[in-house]
Amino acid sequence: MPRPVLRWTTAAIALATAALAVPPAEAQAARESASAARYATPLPAATEIAPHAARGAADRKTERRHLVGAWSAATSRVPAVVGGQTIRMVVRISIGGTEARIRLSNVFGTRPVTFGRVRLGIQRAGARIKPGTNRSVTFGGRKSVTVAPGRAVWSDPIRGRFPRGSDLVISIYVPHTVRDVTGHERAYATTYLSRPGDHTRAESATAFTYTSVQWYFLDRVAVTAPATTRAVVAFGDSLTDGTGQEIDANRRWTDYLSHRLARVSARRRLSVLNAGIAGNRLLEPNVGPSGLSRFRRDALLQPGVRTVVVFIGINDISRGSVTSAQQLIDGYQRLIKAARAKRVRVLGATLTPFGGYATWTPEREEIRQQVNEWIRTSRAFDGVVDFDRAVRDPDAPDRLHPAYDAGDHLHMSDAGRKRLAYALNLRLL
Structure with a gap:
């Protein structure tokens, strides 16, 4: 259930950056279907301020380096109100x-x-920051930035050394009340909210007296890395988002995959970006936009992306309006076409069992089996990740193995999420 966020309002301040030019980026990939009106007011095309291009002789020394996504959260409109306070979020870069x-x-x-x-x-503990690491972030050289509806903004480069696995602390002062908040509903991570005022400079946790488990406004962190370093995006629903883990545990299957990739040679290293939204569906909006409508933004436009793992569709079967496997197959083919147009590899993950879950029926199980058979045998994807085979109970293939079941017969335990990560053949990435 969403948690309310304490808010305060302050006197209006001058919008010093209102005139900041925002060049249009690529148009948002696909508009919502007619049923999207049930979810939210239609959105304007999403655009963003792009990272500034490198210039000058000094920058030519880094021509063999590029920007790669290091952390990501797929966003939607979250039920929260913030304002007149500082938001402090902690994210782990891969x-x-x-x-x-x-x-x-x-x-x-x-x-x-x-x-x-x-x-x-860099995080010390909780809302506390390691002394001397709290750097100012600018946007086009300015300390304040105003972002129009439907848009996003990249910061200027933040100099420093950011090791793999670092827990970064991003502190954002929001001076005015915001009611339509872009964010991530189920972060499974603690966000710290301050008493009124700008407390971004504080290294201590004293001013941060409230907490939430949502992320607000922040949707990407990228780093400058060797040109050989690329990113893999996990595109999915709650099974990717991390449902079942403890808060601040960082035990999504993508976290376990990141641990695996940390042991490969530097030449083959990949960043892992999580683009899961709990409750999300491929074909229609439910919790967040449909997978079809957000695929380009959340997966294909990630900095440095090389491969996308598509692991979505179980909510369409278990709680959606899908009545045949062909409906999901048609949706997957649209994702594949979009990925190929961007020269991005796309892997298909089979849908895991949900026998015993409240909405399971024999008819829905038949659809799941047909979809999985198509994923395995059609050769439509660039590769197949057989998550179903990895976690199903061999004595009851329509159910999760008891060791991998978080208890509701749909979501997975820590062991189950780890099993997913280790079922993926790294050569496919």
Whole structure:
């Protein structure tokens, strides 16, 4: 259940960056189907301020390096109100680099949002920051930025050393009340909310007296890494988002995959980006936009992406309006076409069992089996990740193995999520 966020309002301040030019980016991949009106007001095309291009003789020394996504959260409109306070979020990056950039999003907002001050540091514990690591973040050289509805903004480079696995602390002062918040509903991570005022510079946790388990506005962190370093995006629903883990545990299957990839040679290293939304469906909006409508933004436009693992569709079967396997197959083919157009590899993951779950029926199980057979045998994807075979009970193939079942017969235990990560053949990436 969403948690309410304590809010305060403050006197209006001058919007110093209102005139900041925002060049259009690529148009949002696909508009919602007619049923999207049930989810939210239609959104304007999402655009963003792109990271500044490298210039000058000094920058030519880094021509063999590029920007790669190090952390990501798929966003939607979250039921929260924030304002007049500082938001402090903690995110773990899956790849290291010599400089970092963050992206703040107002894609699902209906009014401009001003970010008064933003800083980035390294976590010490909780809301506390390691002394000396809390750096100012600028946008086009300015400390404040206003982002229009339907848009997102990349920061300037933040100099420093950011090792793989670092827990970054992003502190954002939001001076005005925001009601249509772009964010991530189920972060499975603690976000710290301050008493009124700008507390971005504080290294202590004293001002941060409230907590939430949502992420607000922040949807990407990227680092400058060697040109051989690329990213893999896990595109899915709650099984990717991490349902079943403890708060701040960082035990999504993508976290376990990141641990595996940390042991490969530097030449083959990949960043892992999580683009899961709990409750999400491929074909129609439910919790967040449909997978079809968000695939381009959340997967294909990630910095440095090489491969996308598509693991979505169980909610369409278990709780959606799908009545045949062909409906999902048609949806997957649209994702494959979009990925190929961007020269991105796309892997298909079979749908895991949900026998014993409240909405399971023999008819829905038959659809799941037909979809999985198509994923395995059609050769439509560039490769197959057989998650179903990895976690099913061999004595009852329509059910999760008891060791991998979190208890509701749909979501997975820590062992189950780890099993998913280790079932993926790294050569496919």
